[in-house]
Amino acid sequence: MKKIYFLLCFVTISTFASSTDTIAVFSASVKSNFKKYVSLSNKAYTTKNYEKAESLFDSLVENSLKGTHFDDFSFKRLGKSRIQLSAIDKPILLVTYSSWCIMGKGEIPALNQIAKEYKDKMQIVVVFWNKKSEMKKIARNFDSDIMVCYANDTEQKDLKAISFLKRTFGFPTSYLIDENMELVDIQKNFVKPENKVNMKKSLDFYYNKFNSGLTSLIVNDGFDTTRMAGN
Structure with a gap:
């Protein structure tokens, strides 16, 4: 193994x-x-x-x-007002990162693709454990359908989320939350060595990694769970 x-x-x-x-x-x-x-x-x-x-x-x-x-955490959005998770009336895929973590080359493109395909069924929320100035550059790579947020220790309103998410499960981590704010699953996003992996293989790897957990989040006949790496 x-x-x-x-x-x-x-x-x-x-x-x-x-x-x-x-x-x-x-x-x-x-x-x-x-x-x-x-x-x-x-x-x-x-x-x-x-x-x-x-x-x-x-x-x-x-x-x-x-x-x-799931607690009704709130996060600062890039260029927008703070958002409460309970204000989102769809299932949520909450993914936490830090700007200094090295992401797989296909990781953001995979999230962007999933966000476009299922934007009417779910909301992807990406949270960086950073100050705004530290995550602005990488945040530009995410699709407009993804809610890009940030949280840091200097903001009182961020402390509870930092305590129960960042300082417990670390990052990168995915939290799958249904429309009633019930936690469906937590997935650790392990880093796969990619020195010689091309973009297509990396995109397929991350697409399937994220997509595999969404079947338990959304019950819908139109939800695609059949796409496999290499197809």
Whole structure:
């Protein structure tokens, strides 16, 4: 099995978690379960048991986080006003990055293609853990159908999202959220070595990586799940 390396940032979560009478809240579930996960995961990585580390992450998501009510985080948009996730009336693919992370050459084109194909069915939101000045250049590469946002430690309104997303699951990471703000899945976006991979292969790789998770986000007869790499 190929080794997959994730960029993870493990710290103590200090932000308070909200609660609801009807469904567990994402941040509360993270706060309750993440400390144990980090302990076990760190042991797995220390012994280079990457398969175990991956299974621990999958177990955390499957048993503790899926089905929780995703917090109504807000983010600053490039050139526009701040947006609350609850204001988006479609399923959301939330992808987090940082400007200094090296993206695959086909990663942004793949997201742009998916955004165009399914713009009436879902909304892609890309969040950079950066200041505006640090992400403006790369943000220009995203299609206008993608909502490009940013968040950083200097903004009080960003601190909760930073605590429960950036400082827990690291980046790049994808969060699939349905139209009722229920968390459908979390996927770590592993980096694939691409030194000799051409644009077509890279585009197909990332298209299928993102597209594979969308079948659980959108139930629609017109949703395309048949495109495979190389087609």
